[in-house]
Amino acid sequence: MNINPEFRRNLWLELTPTRLVGMPMILGALLFLAYLLDNKQYGESVANTALILFGLLVFLWGTRLASEALISEIRDHTWDSQRMSVIGPWSMTWGKLLGSTIYPWYGAVLCLLVYFSSQPSLKLSLIETAVLLLGSGLLGQAIGLLSSLQAIRKNQRYGRFQTTVFLVLGAGCAVSVVSWPFAESTSIFWYGRYYPDNRFVLISLVLFLAWTIFGIYRLIRAELQLRSLPWAWGMFVFSLMIYSAGFYGENSWVTGLSAWPQRLLIAFLVALMLAYGTVICERKDPVTFQRLLQYLGRREWGRAMQIAPLWLSTLPFVLLSCAVLVIVALTSESVQQFAVPAMAMVLFLLRDFGLLLFLNLGRVPKRADMLTILFLVLLYGIIPTILTALDLSRLTELFWPIQGVPAYIVLPAALFQAVVILWLMTRRWRKTHQSY
Numbered sequence: 001m002n003i004n005p006e007f008r009r010n011l012w013l014e015l016t017p018t019r020l021v022g023m024p025m026i027l028g029a030l031l032f033l034a035y036l037l038d039n040k041q042y043g044e045s046v047a048n049t050a051l052i053l054f055g056l057l058v059f060l061w062g063t064r065l066a067s068e069a070l071i072s073e074i075r076d077h078t079w080d081s082q083r084m085s086v087i088g089p090w091s092m093t094w095g096k097l098l099g100s101t102i103y104p105w106y107g108a109v110l111c112l113l114v115y116f117s118s119q120p121s122l123k124l125s126l127i128e129t130a131v132l133l134l135g136s137g138l139l140g141q142a143i144g145l146l147s148s149l150q151a152i153r154k155n156q157r158y159g160r161f162q163t164t165v166f167l168v169l170g171a172g173c174a175v176s177v178v179s180w181p182f183a184e185s186t187s188i189f190w191y192g193r194y195y196p197d198n199r200f201v202l203i204s205l206v207l208f209l210a211w212t213i214f215g216i217y218r219l220i221r222a223e224l225q226l227r228s229l230p231w232a233w234g235m236f237v238f239s240l241m242i243y244s245a246g247f248y249g250e251n252s253w254v255t256g257l258s259a260w261p262q263r264l265l266i267a268f269l270v271a272l273m274l275a276y277g278t279v280i281c282e283r284k285d286p287v288t289f290q291r292l293l294q295y296l297g298r299r300e301w302g303r304a305m306q307i308a309p310l311w312l313s314t315l316p317f318v319l320l321s322c323a324v325l326v327i328v329a330l331t332s333e334s335v336q337q338f339a340v341p342a343m344a345m346v347l348f349l350l351r352d353f354g355l356l357l358f359l360n361l362g363r364v365p366k367r368a369d370m371l372t373i374l375f376l377v378l379l380y381g382i383i384p385t386i387l388t389a390l391d392l393s394r395l396t397e398l399f400w401p402i403q404g405v406p407a408y409i410v411l412p413a414a415l416f417q418a419v420v421i422l423w424l425m426t427r428r429w430r431k432t433h434q435s436y
Contacts (some may be wrong), residue, residue: 006087006095014103023107027053031114047119054111055175058137062104063170067144069100070152089221097216101141108137124198132178132198135205140174142212149219154283177205191246192259204243211236227306230313237274237317241267261328265338268321272345275318279311279353280369284360286432311353322346340410344401347414352376354421361428 003011030053031046038045073079087095098105112133116122122129147169187194188201214232221228245263288307295304305313322342329339355375359368384396397405398413 004087004091004095004099005085006082006092007099010095010099010102014099015106019103020106023103024110027107027110042118043120044118047115050111050115050118054108054115054133054137057104057108057111058133059140059171059174060167062101062108062137063140063144063174064167065101065104066097066141067148067167067170069096069145069148071148074152083224089217089224089226092220092224093213093217096220097138097142097145097213105137128198128202131202132205135202135209136174136178139177139205139209139212140170142170142209142216143173144170146212146216146219149216149223150281153219153222154281177201189247207243211239229302229305230308230310233310233313234317237271237314240274241270241317241321244270261325264321264325264328265342268318268325268342271314271317271321272349275311275314275349276352278309278314279356280373282309282311284309284357284365284368286361289429318346318349340405340407341401343407344405344410344414347411347418348401351414351418351421354418354425358421358425358428361425361432 031049034046034049035042070079073082082092112130116126116129124132144167147165188197189195190200215236218228218232245266248259248262248266288309292304292307295301295307322345325342326339329336352372356368356372359365359371362368379399384399387393387395396402397409401410401414
């Protein structure tokens with residue numbers, strides 16, 4: 001029987017005879033204590049204890065192990081040898097994801113069996129509950145591994161704080177998903193129809209779990225120096241825009257107005273947030289920019305797309321959705337008030353990207369991202385607040401795309417700031433890379 005070498009290695013490391021015996025003994029003692037405290041009744045108390053233990057094992061311990069799967073390899077100087085091995089990216093993906101967390105899953109499955117056998121009544125069916133618990137746990141661990149992989153591609157120095165951030169991110173997403181169907185039964189509105197919350201959450205869980213695992217696969221491909229076109233990222237951005245836009249319009253039948261213009265606005269905002277998120281999370285490597293410009297200059301579009309950063313691949317979605325929003329605003333009164341702020345947001349986005357690249361091309365690029373965030377807080381928060389406190393709220397229109405601001409005020413101001421920052425960024429690039 002051919003078993004994934006990476007998964008087999010983790011099995012030998014994690015599932016030792018002592019650990020195989022120790023896990024059921026500890027869990028059995030805790031569950032037996034819950035049984036005794038509930039007047040020796042094998043019921044609700046034991047089921048709740050088993051569910052809590054499942055959450056601790058999967059959401060906390062498992063997510064932490066998944067987040068540290070590659071970080072520990074880098075610390076122990078074994079990751080480079082694995083990258084040189086014959087293990088493919090897909091085998092490496094599920095070998096890391098499932099192999100590094102196999103021991104918590106061993107205990108979690110035992111807890112799940114106790115939960116199903118002791119719970120007198122389930123809100124969802126047995127299969128739905130199992131898929132929800134197992135899928136949400138795997139999603140949290142996959143998000144933790146994906147976050148650590150993306151951070152590794154940006155910087156290979158990590159401490160406990162970074163690992164804790166990955167843990168909180170993965171566990172938070174998993175707990176929010178698993179808690180939704182267990183709340184009071186409600187229906188979810190999506191694109192003009194109401195769906196049972198349990199089915200909708202389960203389908204969404206499977207969808208996002210597939211995207212997360214595929215994202216891990218693509219990042220491991222990049223770590224193994226395998227080139228890929230950014231079609232997968234484009235599909236993810238587009239699908240997330242479509243998915244998020246469907247939740248608007250529940251009261252459109254009351255107002256009698258079409259919900260599609262507002263849905264288009266939501267899709268635009270989703271693309272905008274993804275653009276900001278990717279430009280902060282990705283590494284801004286001048287060498288990659290040089291090669292990108294060289295490929296573009298030689299019209300080698302395929303190679304240029306292979307090395308293009310994700311934030312650059314997200315910009316077309318931002319620009320296209322903004323253009324469509326402006327076109328729709330010409331015919332729809334309900335979205336006219338958002339057209340000018342949307343155009344201003346695009347200009348401010350170009351300004352912010354230019355500022356980020358300008359700082360990354362400086363002498364201390366390691367602190368550029370944090371410094372950019374501080375500048376954005378200053379531009380979007382502190383300065384407008386000071387102006388408002390000084391009864392100069394009219395001047396805040398120069399720093400923030402507020403709804404209702406005339407186009408002749410906010411657009412020239414945003415355009416001026418974007419042009420100045422992009423000019424400074426281009427000037428610094430030419431000074432530091434004259435030979436190119």
